Amino acid sequence: MSFKGEYRSANLEQRLSDNEVLCNLSPRNCKMKEGQTGFCGVRGNRNGRLVTYTYGKGVHLTEELIETEAIYHFAPGAKILSLGNIGCNLNCQYCQNWKTSQAKFVEDKDVHSFTPESIVETALRHNIKVLSWTYNDPVVWHEFVIDTAKLAKEAGIYNLYKSACFITDEALDELLPHIDIFSVSIKAIDEVYYRKLTTGWLQPVLDATKKIYQAGKHLEVSNLMITDISDNEQSARNMASWVLENLGPEVPLHFVRFHPEYRMRETVRTPLDRLEKAQVIAKDMGLQHVYLGNVANTKATSSYCSSCEAKLIHRFGLTAHYENLNNDGSCGNCGNPSHFKALDLKESAKNTFAELPAKDLIRHAYEWRGDITSLHVQVKNPTDQTATIYYRAQKKKKGPWTEVLMGPGESYRFILAKWDTNETGQEIALPEFITSNLFEVFDRAHFPTISIEEDVSDNDRTALPKFEGKQIPEKLKLSLAEPNS
Ligand code: SF4
Structure with a gap:
């Protein structure tokens, strides 16, 4: 079975002469002749019309915790139903989901079929109140995200969108009414590195993030700090300053630890002290909620009151333990607003x-x-x-x-x-x-x-798993040159 066996019409089509079409979903604006697919590998031109090959097709749905998505201030500890599709409009050199985000690597065994109804029904059966559109970028699942999110909303379920938000203004207009929570990954704050690392470009991402904030959605921003590339103090300063100037001091910012993956294996995980330094810098500049991501046993993931410094939420890895928080999201010690929402979702209904x-x-x-x-x-x-x-x-x-x-x-x-x-x-x-x-x-x-069972044998109990490295063809390895600026 190929996931391209079936297709349906896609939104944001522009028909051109000679049976060509242009896709206006992401800023790439791919122009396609009959039979061609776009950069993402999951949208194409069939009979002179723009189609999507992946409506209702994605990886296995998964129950996770909201912290998985770099969302710390909306229903901490809540269960989410994670939904990932295949293909992507970016090609990040360190992608940890490259086997499903890059359409050419997708294996049939990893592709499952869903309908909006089946997804909502699964969430309700497992008492999950948040759908999370995640893993590879949900931008390229646009039509299915919107149809399902509408249905979920009618059933009282929130929608969370974890994305690089490399998306056009028109597509964001279609999406905004249906999404409650955005986790935006600004993959680099430097335009040159953004292009080198992701093959996309920065300005549409910044524009989309501003628009999401102005629309009053719950928004948290994360920024990957890549070893020796974007884990320096200036990059942290630039990131914090952009959030302060364009969003607000209450917007949570997550500096995320990188691990070597995909085409960037010849390096090491981000040193912890550089991440900690970034956190101090951003807090000193005036951001109220700054966290580190992909680290487990550190106070840098817990939430503290920005006024009296009482611990509000203790976190370890992906788990959250409530310590000192009022039901209205303010500090339980001094009453200072701490910008937490939907705390009524914290109760787990599991027996x-x-x-x-x-x-x-x-x-x-x-x-x-x-x-x-x-x-x-x-x-x-x-x-x-x-x-x-x-x-x-x-x-x-x-x-x-x-x-x-x-x-x-x-x-x-x-x-x-x-x-x-x-x-x-x-x-x-x-x-x-x-x-x-x-x-x-x-x-x-x-x-x-x-x-x-497939990846680790009984005598392979290494400290860090090798993670699929053996399948990477040599020719795919990339060497990153220094940027021009
Ligand atoms: S969504 Fe895909 S086809 Fe459309 S512009 Fe982006 S990369 Fe091209």
């Missing part, structure tokens, strides 16, 4: 049990290793009956079991996140007829496609 309530379950144990602090569990119920699976954290004092209910025939992915340093692993208990796979999640918004 927990001190003892396993069902017998005859097969138990699997996973040990945390290296920098890994979360895991995707993919399970499939092949029967026509409902089924329940259970999981719990492994630590000295055993925690309770939590249940996940599965519908007949359902295939489901969900995240398990490490809560603190005392936790050594996770345990999962399944009926014998449920099939399962485990995937290690290296960083936020990473959608792993290779399961532990």
Whole structure:
């Protein structure tokens, strides 16, 4: 099966002479002759009309936590249903989702079919109140995002859009009414590096981010700090100053740690002290909420009151623990506005049990290793009956079991996140007829496609997983020259 087997008409078409079409979804404005596809590989010209090849086609949907999306001030700790598609209008040299974002690498086994109705139904069944459009960029899933987001809204579900926002003004106008929460990744604040690193250009991203802020949407901004490229003090200053001048001091800014991936493997993770320095600089310049991303055991991910410095939310990895926050989002100690919203979503509706309530379950144990602090569990119920699976954290004092209910025939992915340093692993208990796979999640918004069973042997317990490096052809490696300015 090729994901290009079926297609449907696309929005933002401009018809040209000689049966050519122009796509006005992203600033690339690809012009396509009959039969051609655009840069993203998922939109094309069929019979002189612009089409999308990926309506309803994406990677496995996954239950995660809202912190996965660099959103810290909207419903901390809430469950989200993550939805990723295939193809991308950028080609970032360090992309951690390159196997699905670059259409030429997509494998049939990673492509699943959905309808707006099936997605809303899954979210409701698992008591999830936020859909997250994420992983590779949702811009190129435009029509499906809008149709599903409309339906979700009618069902009382919020929509979160995690994107580079390399999008045209017209496309953003179509999108804005349907999205509640934006996590915008400004991948570099320097125009030259933006082009080198992403193949896109910066100004449309900045324009879109300003427009989102002016529309009153919940907005958080992240900026990847790449080792020896954009992890310097001047870059942090430029980033903070742009947020202050164009958005506002209350907008959360996340400096995100980079790890070597895709075409940028010949380097190391961003040194922590450079990230910490960036955080200090941005706070000193007047930003009230500055965080570090892709780091686990540090106070740089927790939320503090910008007035009295009381700790409001403690975070470890992707988890959030409420400490001192009023229900209206203000500081529980001094009442200062701390810009948190939708705190009513924090309650998890999952049942927990001190003892396993069902017998005859097969138990699997996973040990945390290296920098890994979360895991995707993919399970499939092949029967026509409902089924329940259970999981719990492994630590000295055993925690309770939590249940996940599965519908007949359902295939489901969900995240398990490490809560603190005392936790050594996770345990999962399944009926014998449920099939399962485990995937290690290296960083936020990473959608792993290779399961532990395929990628790691028993004697391969290295501190840092090698992560699919073996498949990269030599010719794809890029060397980044110094920018001209
Ligand atoms: S969405 Fe795809 S086809 Fe349309 S302009 Fe962007 S890269 Fe080109």
